[in-house]
Amino acid sequence: PLFKAGETVGAGMPVLVIIGAGTPEVEINIPASEYLEREHFGSFTCTVNVFPDRVFPLELISIDPMANLNQLYRMRLRFKRDSNGELPTVGMSAMVNIGYCHEDNRGEIIPATALWEKDGKTYVWIVEGKDNCSVHAQEVIVVEMLREGHSVCHGIGRDKQIVVAGVHALKEGDKVRLLEEKTATNVGGLL
Template identity: 45%
Template sequence: MRNILTGISCVVVLCMPSCMQREQQKETIRTVKVASAENYGEVKTATFPGKVKPASEVNLAFRISGPIAKIHVREGQFVRKGELLAEMDQRDYQLQLAATEAEYTQIKAEAERVIKLYEKQSVSENDYDKARLGLQQITAKYEAHKNALEDTKLKAPFNGYIQKRFFDSNETVAAGMPVFSMFSSDVPEVEINIPASEYIKRDLFDKFECYFEIFPGKTFPLELISINHKANLNQLYTLRFRLEAEQGSQLPSPGMSTIVTIAYKPQSTGLVSIPITAVFEVDDQPTVWVCDTTVLTVNARKIKIDGVTNDGRVIVSGGLQAGEQVVSAGVRFLSDGDSVKLLAKPGKSNVGGLL
């Protein structure tokens, strides 16, 4: 019995150091917050006059000809997608469809009889082909005349506003002749023209925003949609942007004038900036923890500081490259070569990272 207890004691004694070592190893894996070293340089901007444009603007027309029977909307009215805007006199198209429908019913019945006889091998293949192709022909004609009757109704293709009405009731219009001008109620866009000297630097465009005099002290971020790569008659290139605005906020209306500011990417100066919280001193030398995000370890690296910005970032002129990750919080609790875990970024539902 004494020998068994002695053996158990030995096992416990042997296990304790390894267990303590594992606990210490777990304790050394700290969770850290990292930040990227960003290029630092002077930001160049350029401003251009612009005009607010609707996201979609179309001229609406009937696909058929005839006299307009009813106009259901007025200029400036808001309409929803599929809403009836105008109707054409249906009389001739109803008669046309009725005649075609009678012809279709007759040919269809005859063709079905021939097809059944052909299946019993009672008629020739030539008669079968004539019946089958005749049915196809009258079916296409019947569908076309049904579509023509449906086309006597002009409907809105999207949600928007009637900008202009070109005809009134009882006027006769030809197919394709515009009856209404309409623009969408989607978020409007902004259009500007830039000279060739700025167009050739388009790869350096970084951010865009616009300003309106009727919204003093407020700017609207812009998203670049397209750049026309062919100059117009004035040797200018057209850029089109989508307005980015907070939900529920008032937006500029199509036709308003604006001033668009283009911010260029910072010119390469060899300088980078990092949060001031990432810097600590070792032997009176500014130092940072550089995090290898592949193997999740940190290593100390001395840097050369060139200055501090007003928003609390340090300008580094040596020791760091743009894109490298540095620990930006908890730098006093790390040692060279420590393993770390990266702090997860707050989710969309966790605004400010409070949870």
């Protein structure tokens, strides 16, 4: 019981907690950006401070389809039966890790600003060379437009450098200069 006999309890207040003897569950709240990616959730694990050297596999029970007042979606997970040894108990804090399924055929995720069109086809500028960089047009197929200004495209290939700004001012063979990488001391990339 959470209250003593004779105490006044407000409407909607829990008065009793029942703890089951079955497999413990983990409850987390995820933001809308993660909720929109729920189809790509692949695996779930958690770590608990009390068991610093163990990673516990979890399985998804449910995700509430409606956000709470904080614009978070409640997600319930349970410990897998094949977890060896002692499991965490009710009330212990856990850090949950969500693994995403990245299908090889899904494509590359790039900023939408890198895309440009000509004659009804979509292209990106691929940067070739390291010192004397030039660009050439590469046709791509846009598979999906994502939120936050990104696109999923086929046809670029991994480890290729592309132009992401000023794409409409370039033409085939133009020379470009690569921006220097941010240093560890340039926090926020302001310098």
